[in-house]
Amino acid sequence: AAGVIQSPRHLIKEKRETATLKCYPIPRHDTVYWYQQGPGQDPQFLISFYEKMQSDKGSIPDRFSAQQFSDYHSELNMSSLELGDSALYFCASSETSNYGYTFGSGTRLTVV
Amino acid sequence: AQSVTQLGSHVSVSEGALVLLRCNYSSSVPPYLFWYVQYPNQGLQLLLKYTTGATLVKGINGFEAEFKKSETSFHLTKPSAHMSDAAEYFCAVKGYSTLTFGKGTMLLVSP
Numbered sequence: 611a612a613g614v615i616q617s618p619r620h621l622i623k624e625k626r627e628t629a630t631l632k633c634y635p636i637p638r639h640d641t642v643y644w645y646q647q648g649p650g651q652d653p654q655f656l657i658s659f660y661e662k663m664q665s666d667k668g669s670i671p672d673r674f675s676a677q678q679f680s681d682y683h684s685e686l687n688m689s690s691l692e693l694g695d696s697a698l699y700f701c702a703s704s705e706t707s708n709y710g711y712t713f714g715s716g717t718r719l720t721v722v
Numbered sequence: 723a724q725s726v727t728q729l730g731s732h733v734s735v736s737e738g739a740l741v742l743l744r745c746n747y748s749s750s751v752p753p754y755l756f757w758y759v760q761y762p763n764q765g766l767q768l769l770l771k772y773t774t775g776a777t778l779v780k781g782i783n784g785f786e787a788e789f790k791k792s793e794t795s796f797h798l799t800k801p802s803a804h805m806s807d808a809a810e811y812f813c814a815v816k817g818y819s820t821l822t823f824g825k826g827t828m829l830l831v832s833p
Binding site: 651652666710711713 | 756758763764765766767768771812820821822823824825826
């Protein structure tokens with residue numbers, strides 16, 4: 611079965627650089643979510659999109675932005691990276707009628 | 723508002739022993755409840771979920787959980803632990819808003 615695809619799997623950036631993470635949801639899933647998981651932490655909700663419109667917003671820094679495109683893939687753009695942004699970034703997708711979120715394998719971002 | 727409390731950041735069991743991971747939730751609306759498992763450096767895998775209907779939910783790998791509204795609990799159990807069960811387990815709740823996770827419980831399994 612198709613899963614949620616995230617790219618890249620690993621990313622190393624320097625402070626103050628920018629990064630773009632990509633997420634390809636499961637076909638026919640209408641909602642995409644982004645989560646950040648710091649070392650030894652629980653996943654924290656950043657932002658979500660329903661049918662390409664932002665549907666909910668969590669603890670996403672102003673330096674971050676995200677969007678969902680016409681093909682339903684989503685991108686998380688992160689600027690002015692800080693050491694504290696080092697984390698696993700997960701994307702998940704779901705259907706409105708099915709409340710299970712399917713998570714991707716994540717992108718591990720390391721800021722040096 | 724919604725939140726999840728997982729009792730015990732670490733739980734140790736012997737192989738073959740009962741696994742019990744505790745989860746209590748808070749939600750202002752009838753909740754949907756989930757358990758996810760995360761192996762080191764991997765993503766979150768759904769073990770089981772409760773939305774409506776039967777309160778005893780069976781999941782993958784022999785795990786099950788029971789939704790107890792009166793106790794606001796959704797504890798995860800497995801009759802006999804296996805070495806491959808060693809991982810971090812997250813309980814999560816979805817009310818009005820998106821999925822909110824607990825802090826996680828690391829399950830350690832000793833031979």
